[in-house]
Amino acid sequence: MKGLITKDLLGLKQVAFTMGFLMVFYLFLGFMNMKDSGGGMMYFSIMAMVINVMVPLSCAGYDEQCGWDQFGASFPVSKNQIVASRYIVNLLVIGFTTLVMIVGNIIFAAFGGSASGIFGYLIPIIVSMIYIAIMTPIIYKFGVQKSRFIVIAVFLVPAMLIAALGMFMAGNRSEDSFPFMDVIDSLSSVPAVPAAIGITVIAVGIYALSMMLSMKIYKNKEL
Template identity: 30%
Template sequence: MKTMIVSDFATLRPTLVQLVGICTVVALFMGYATGAVASGAAAVAAMTPFMLLFSLAAIDEQGGWERFRLTLPVTRRQVVFGRYATLGIIAVATIAFALALSFATLAVLSLLPAPVVPAGLAPAENPPAAIIGGVVGGVCVIMVGMAVALPLIMRFGMTKATRLVPAVVVIFLALGVGFFGEGIQPAGALADFMQWLDTGSNYLVAAALMVAAAAVIYGASALVAAKLYEQRTF
């Protein structure tokens, strides 16, 4: 598994350097456009792991690297668990980067005269709990998305999986709409939830609950993906 992780990061090294600059621009633009630092941070946290997932999957199919890798002294389960570990490390690193960028932005804004700072971007309007909750929540949502995508990629390869993943997402959305249509009022529930989040440090409580749920789903997905990858033929 360690070999797989080292290989993945060696492959992604040029992309990671470029992505730091891209994420900085996206975070600043989204923060300014939405009037909230947390929005830019959450956008960066959400897009980075998913982008790198498909980058790695695409590289696997280029030049037959995926087939060649299986000739090395690495088992299929190690390949799967190594890939999941790589993306898990990326997710944690993304959280750290997004938070560091957010608090650095707030530090710079605090040094500027008040009339110069756009409405909503003042440090007082962006509590740390909201930023942490937004970043961690964004990454957890993407981790669940990767938990759906990875087994499909491992079983069918990236080319087929890119057609299947949107279909699976649409099915889950349809099920969600059907569930809410059975009597639950989403607007009222959403309003109550947002009010609860704004109370005290509930952003942190929600983030902790999402981390626990995402970790369980991600771990279960790894076991499913390993089983599917062992059955795959090339």
């Protein structure tokens, strides 16, 4: 499995330029807005999420292009190990972007920017894990090309439904009230640490379930 993880990490060379560009771009945006409340970190959080989500998709695309899946499956490793290694690499990428966020936060704080709380780090991690958890089994099932559209549909349809429902609810109340504001308000009253632990446990659970589902799909996949 060590070789599979090494391969994926070396494969990041393919997206290194894009990753570097995104980091510089969002670092710049962060500096420009660091005096705002959560300004600098907000941009870094976006950067982390974009990279965390983009990397697995790009790597799967490159693998598909060169036929790596077929070759990798001829190795003395089980199909479960092949899938597990991909999930581990995704976590390593999330770890890396979190490290970048921490360094960025220290830099912003040193230049007088607003420091971020625990949720500033946790939200990008959780969102990325859940997105990857949904996306990866779809990629294993349908391949990268088809998955792009399916993933868009998976996220766009619920988002549009929520937006439509929100607009409907807003229409039935005052003009200015933001949809679901009550829900958001009620969440803000939950103590930070238990909330952080709770959503982390949920995200880890979803990630583990996703890995098991991917293993099942991959076991029956024709390579």
